[in-house]
Amino acid sequence: MSHINSIDNIKYELNRQSQHVAEHWFPAVQGSYIDGDRYFTINCARHDTSVGSFYITVSGPNVGRWYDFAIKQGGDLLDLIAYAESCDIKTALSYARAFLGMENETAEQRQAREERAKKAKAGAADRQRKRREERERTIKFGHRLWLSAQADLRNTPVDWYLRPRAIRINELGHLPQAIRYAPNCKYKHTDKKTGEVFEGTYPAMLTLMNAGPKICGVHRTYLQRHHDGSWGKAAVPKAKKILGYQKGMGINLWRGIIDGKLQRPLSQCPPETRVYLCEGIEDGLSLATLMPEARIRVTVTLGEMGTQLLPENVTEVTLVQDNDKHPDNIEAQREAEQIYLAQGRTVRSYRPPPPYKDVNEMLMAMAKANAQERA
Numbered sequence: 001m002s003h004i005n006s007i008d009n010i011k012y013e014l015n016r017q018s019q020h021v022a023e024h025w026f027p028a029v030q031g032s033y034i035d036g037d038r039y040f041t042i043n044c045a046r047h048d049t050s051v052g053s054f055y056i057t058v059s060g061p062n063v064g065r066w067y068d069f070a071i072k073q074g075g076d077l078l079d080l081i082a083y084a085e086s087c088d089i090k091t092a093l094s095y096a097r098a099f100l101g102m103e104n105e106t107a108e109q110r111q112a113r114e115e116r117a118k119k120a121k122a123g124a125a126d127r128q129r130k131r132r133e134e135r136e137r138t139i140k141f142g143h144r145l146w147l148s149a150q151a152d153l154r155n156t157p158v159d160w161y162l163r164p165r166a167i168r169i170n171e172l173g174h175l176p177q178a179i180r181y182a183p184n185c186k187y188k189h190t191d192k193k194t195g196e197v198f199e200g201t202y203p204a205m206l207t208l209m210n211a212g213p214k215i216c217g218v219h220r221t222y223l224q225r226h227h228d229g230s231w232g233k234a235a236v237p238k239a240k241k242i243l244g245y246q247k248g249m250g251i252n253l254w255r256g257i258i259d260g261k262l263q264r265p266l267s268q269c270p271p272e273t274r275v276y277l278c279e280g281i282e283d284g285l286s287l288a289t290l291m292p293e294a295r296i297r298v299t300v301t302l303g304e305m306g307t308q309l310l311p312e313n314v315t316e317v318t319l320v321q322d323n324d325k326h327p328d329n330i331e332a333q334r335e336a337e338q339i340y341l342a343q344g345r346t347v348r349s350y351r352p353p354p355p356y357k358d359v360n361e362m363l364m365a366m367a368k369a370n371a372q373e374r375a
Helices: 007-016 018-025 077-085 089-100 107-147 157-165 281-290 327-342 359-374
Strands: 033-035 038-040 056-058 066-068 073-075 180-192 197-211 214-225 232-233 240-243 251-254 273-279 296-299 314-320 346-350
Touching: 007 018, 007 077, 007 089, 018 038, 033 180, 033 197, 066 077, 073 077, 077 089, 077 157, 107 180, 107 197, 107 214, 107 240, 157 180, 157 232, 157 281, 157 346, 157 359, 180 214, 180 296, 197 251, 232 251, 251 281, 273 281, 281 296, 281 359, 314 327
Parallel strands: 273 296, 273 314, 314 346
Antiparallel strands: 033 038, 038 056, 056 066, 066 073, 180 197, 197 214, 214 232, 214 240, 251 296
């Protein structure tokens, strides 16, 4: 094997085109992002439903290194190719040489390859800039959409959607300030497999999302009235969608009410503050119903549970867990616990007692039992 085709040289060339390599085997999807030197995207080599647990380092001193927290696996770019192609290193070398144009490479071909690499790098930087600009436009649009929506949720489809879940907006003590109601919210979804496009206009529950002090998205739950007059999620392929994305995004859903007073925003919370972290708006509102004094922050996926940018005054975090024994969910909870412990915070966990799947299911059972007692 010539020096040009040596393993060290191949690894060097892969690292020089790290962004191009990363996007070739693990393309950018909605929600992909660059955080410092790391490129976060979906791990398409396994069943991965959300961005955040898998990254490839595309610049800096650790360029070429990758890691997937969900499967506890990582390595360099050659290992990444072997992983993506489900092959051994020898076969991965063949893939790499073909990708780099190194097979039987002449001096002219090498020069041409280096020109392609230069253009690929410039193209990747341009794509990254365009994605960043598009993300900012999307965030601003979502914020405008949320601001134009109705703040009073009482006697709206949002209220009627939550009531069968035993969540009574008018009994909470104050309205959740992050949630608004939009009577006519546009919906569009493209099926990635078939290319079929679903479009329409539906009422929607809009929830403002932030990462630290920065507004970074709006969560939309599309609603629809059923034949029996009740309200539920719209009959569309994906009734819950997000406009915008940033690592650490979540929802400051509930400030807490103590002695009849609404507490200050999370960004202004006093020392020794405890925050309850849970997945899902409905679970968060259920917890607020059961514990109105609690300060509650919500993520929309378990993978984001450990990424939340909490103020220093938050010294205790309670992770609210479902009774879901799926290994990925257990690992996400364990990872979040380790992250907050490493930040010097006290970490506790809460899980509703069996047979309840989650907090909302427990709340609904309690409401049903109370209604039967009154009857």
